[in-house]
Amino acid sequence: MPQPTIDAETCIACGACVGVCPCLVYRRTKDGVEVHPEHADWCFACGQCMAVCPTEATRVAGFDYAHFPPLPGGVADPAALEALFLSRRSVRRFTEEPVSPEALGDIVRLSAMAPFGVPPTDVEVTVFGTRGQIEAILPAVYTGMEQFMQALKNPIYRFLIRRQMGAEMFDALVEHLLPLIPPMCRMYRDTGFDAATWGAPAMLLFHHAKRSVSGKENCYVACTYAMLAAQALGLGTTMIGIMAGVIDMDKALRAELGIPDGNQCEISLILGHPAASYRRAIPRAHKTVTWVEQPPRA
Numbered sequence: 001m002p003q004p005t006i007d008a009e010t011c012i013a014c015g016a017c018v019g020v021c022p023c024l025v026y027r028r029t030k031d032g033v034e035v036h037p038e039h040a041d042w043c044f045a046c047g048q049c050m051a052v053c054p055t056e057a058t059r060v061a062g063f064d065y066a067h068f069p070p071l072p073g074g075v076a077d078p079a080a081l082e083a084l085f086l087s088r089r090s091v092r093r094f095t096e097e098p099v100s101p102e103a104l105g106d107i108v109r110l111s112a113m114a115p116f117g118v119p120p121t122d123v124e125v126t127v128f129g130t131r132g133q134i135e136a137i138l139p140a141v142y143t144g145m146e147q148f149m150q151a152l153k154n155p156i157y158r159f160l161i162r163r164q165m166g167a168e169m170f171d172a173l174v175e176h177l178l179p180l181i182p183p184m185c186r187m188y189r190d191t192g193f194d195a196a197t198w199g200a201p202a203m204l205l206f207h208h209a210k211r212s213v214s215g216k217e218n219c220y221v222a223c224t225y226a227m228l229a230a231q232a233l234g235l236g237t238t239m240i241g242i243m244a245g246v247i248d249m250d251k252a253l254r255a256e257l258g259i260p261d262g263n264q265c266e267i268s269l270i271l272g273h274p275a276a277s278y279r280r281a282i283p284r285a286h287k288t289v290t291w292v293e294q295p296p297r298a
């Protein structure tokens, strides 16, 4: 239990904790602020009351103010942020230069700042820090893809997979993604060209315990943060959906990589120093954007 408390000695009754707590744990009284006696066990240990308290009076079990770094001040310059977003591309050609362990460490650390459904985060990351580590798993990855394509020829397996995935997602996969797999495998077998990880010198694999709230979404949000952090460090990245799917299906490979049995691999991110530099952004917009002009119900 997070056991939120307020130190009456140091609390200045500013009410900042009342103002941010998502679980309504704190309340104002005529004398100050207190932990609401009926809401104390609603606390899910997000840490916001400690991030906001000016006198370190609020406390949540398991957290220590010593580990709450002061904010650097200011927020991202909107123009710099726009430049970062516009210049981000899925990079699939890399130089031979490795990604330093320091950069990878920073990217992983910053990606943990991403929001997640319910604390504590369930996102787990497996870091491939060298091209050699990625290449070591490629034979199993391509074999996995070939076996999957072969298995799909069996109508019973196909029916079961379609039911497990949902018909719409499966049909979209058959239409858009699966046709790419046989030529990818052929290219790898014939020439060694790897269109799954594109020769990248590093890769992050995001996974989570199956028994977790919004684990899938948390992995994607964290992966997006990692992508932008890498971009800010001058690196290029691409999210690779197919790697996670294939690793997930291969029990032996998962064991080799130390991915727990009950975990689901969601998404991977390849990283490296881009071999090309782009000159312009690509025009992009959401499929639809609808502004609600009036309350939908009177």
Ligand SMILES: Cc1cc2nc3c(=O)[nH]c(=O)nc-3n(C[C@H](O)[C@H](O)[C@H](O)COP(=O)(O)O)c2cc1C
Pocket: 088, 089, 090, 091, 092, 238, 239, 240, 241, 242, 243, 267
């Ligand atoms: C969830 C997801 C999975 C993706 N999987 C792959 C993949 O397996 N292989 C690949 O080359 N690109 C993959 N991409 C990259 C997309 O193809 C790319 O983001 C898209 O073409 C838009 O290009 P841009 O990122 O340069 O804007 C993936 C992207 C996302 C968001």
